[in-house]
Amino acid sequence: ETGVTQTPRHLVMGMTNKKSLKCEQHLGHNAMYWYKQSAKKPLELMFVYNFKEQTENNSVPSRFSPECPNSSHLFLHLHTLQPEDSALYLCASSQDRLAGVTGTGELFFGEGSRLTVL
Amino acid sequence: AQTVTQSQPEMSVQEAETVTLSCTYDTSENNYYLFWYKQPPSRQMILVIRQEAYKQQNATENRFSVNFQKAAKSFSLKISDSQLGDTAMYFCALLKGGSEKLVFGKGMKLTVNP
Secondary structure (H helix, E strand, C coil): CCCEEEECCEEEECCCCEEEEEEEECCCCCEEEEEEECCCCCCEEEEEEECCEEEEECCCCCCEEEEEEECCEEEEEEECCCHHHCEEEEEEEECCCCCCCCCCCCCEECCCEEEEEC | CCEEECCCCEEEEECCCCEEECCEEECCCCCEEEEEEEECCCCCCEEEEEEECCCCCCCEECCEEEEEECCCCEEEEEECCCCHHHCEEEEEEEEECCCCCEEECCCEEEEEEC
16 A cells, blocks of 8 residues: 555445544655545645644534544544535645645645535 | 635646646735645546745746746646646645645646547
């Protein structure tokens, strides 16, 4: 496995379900991100983790709960979602924090998890 | 606040031709970075090219080059000798120095026709 992998690639869930999205990076990076990509809208940053610590929560509703057990794995736990939460959820990683002096600003993305909430 | 605007939602170009994608942005910062990312159909988004705002020289990566007009807050991407594999969504993005938040435009769909 190389790069950033996300599972599942597609997920359909009801509004009362609980599910999780998983992301794994094999690049030895220290920072990981969740982005939401909706049609006709810019990518929206949701969460940032650096060395397993959350450094950014972009006013995301509590029905989205991130978890970062180590620098290589990132989860997004989903609970009682709304139909408007249907989107492509992208995981990304970077060598260091984008804000750090050594950061290049380059993000490495996974292929995304396409979520449909019925 | 930082904003990025891509006013052209869609473009097409013939193979081997040159195409320019436009992007404008707004920021009050002096220290920032600009990026073009490419997202092919059903594939990962990847970085195409990066420009530091403090550099006057336009960045170039093989067939890809930018026209960075700082005063006009414009950051266009030129693709020379277009190839079928260039078909993708292209996103312009801005990163304020010291920030974790990469701000993206809405994207532009480029189709390269044979």
